Amino acid sequence: MHFLILIICCVRAVLTQSCTPQDATLNFEELATKYGYPPQKYKVTTEDGYILTLYRLPGPREPVLLQHGTLDSSSTWLLRGNNSLGITLANANYDVWISNLRGNKYSRDHTLLDPDKDDAYWNIDLDHFGTYDLPAIIDTILHVTRLKKIKVIAHSAGNTIFYILGSMRPNYNKKIKLLIALAPIAYMHNSYNAVTWLGSNVRALDDILLNFNVHELFGETTLLQKLLKVVCNNPLIGYEVCLNRLLFPLTGFDNEQIKPDFNPIIFGHFPAGFPRKSLLHFSHIWRRKEFIRFDYGSQNYRFYNSTEPPRYNLGAVTMRIVLIAGRNDWLAPLKNVNLLSKKLPNVVQYIIHPLKQFNHLDFTWGENVKENLFPYIFDALNMYS
């Protein structure tokens, strides 16, 4: 029966593309509106001229900022519709702010530089997100709401950059009332399989990309992205190729929480563009087994006055933090989260999700997160005021 439906669907898909669920084709604003919250849109300009899009689903309770991770965008917080974290928080009357980091499809703008013409636009490592984007986003929210502190929920690299913020710009620690870190990442070296492969080969891959002058990974207009979308959105092979062969080997397998029906919604929104240099920065962290700044090799002295890239000072990250980790998260394995939890001075809770299969993607995309994850988040939001 399923097979028959699939066949019919595929024939129709070829003819009309009608297999695509509506949510795969809507942008952030359309999604938010569909689920009851026409968003407000703020343009945030950073100290170094990048123009970011910050959305708000206004509500009467306190503000909560949602920060996406690598290759992702604000949409990630809405992909499960009524069961997504963004909509669930809005339904609970929170004032929900959802940001986009420089370089993704919603924040691909600058006061002077043109991302399509100026390579300088893409000179972005993880420091830039942490020391420019986050301060501009946070200060905008504090200014609009006239508050002194906010709570934040951040996924994956979205929380990595908060550790960078707290160590490089320590006066921002006091502006964060609470950081709930989903799939916490600082250290990379105990990551599994595909990550290890990627880590060891990233130099070679990076050289190839540089040769082709590729600074933007999976931008909407890039050939790679167009190819990926064709393959991943194919109803017959999309899930097998793009989840089972591409994403799950990096993030841990969970065929229960992310099933084939959700595949087109993921690839309607992901990947949303990311700077090549930032991914390379992660590989430096992986290779050196330390949470360090970008490694310029023989040029380090010019940038840092030292032959080695400096470590971020996790001891200076004094903001209050709740860590929530997945047992099956191959990108943020417990060994690494344990290490991070020991280095951070103000971890108030370290929660390991009870589901054995809970992986890196489940935090934002899992089918049952409303029941199996959000209660921890709401408890933490209520506990620390």
Ligand SMILES: *[C@@H]1O[C@H](CO)[C@@H](O)[C@H](O)[C@H]1NC(C)=O
């Ligand atoms: C989402 O929830 C709202 C309120 O309960 C409901 O009216 C709406 O139909 C739901 N939307 C979808 C697509 O399920």
Ligand SMILES: *[C@@H]1O[C@H](CO)[C@@H](O)[C@H](O)[C@H]1NC(C)=O
């Ligand atoms: C490097 O060190 C020298 C001598 O201590 C100092 O004058 C200079 O400002 C430093 N440069 C940087 C980039 O920190």
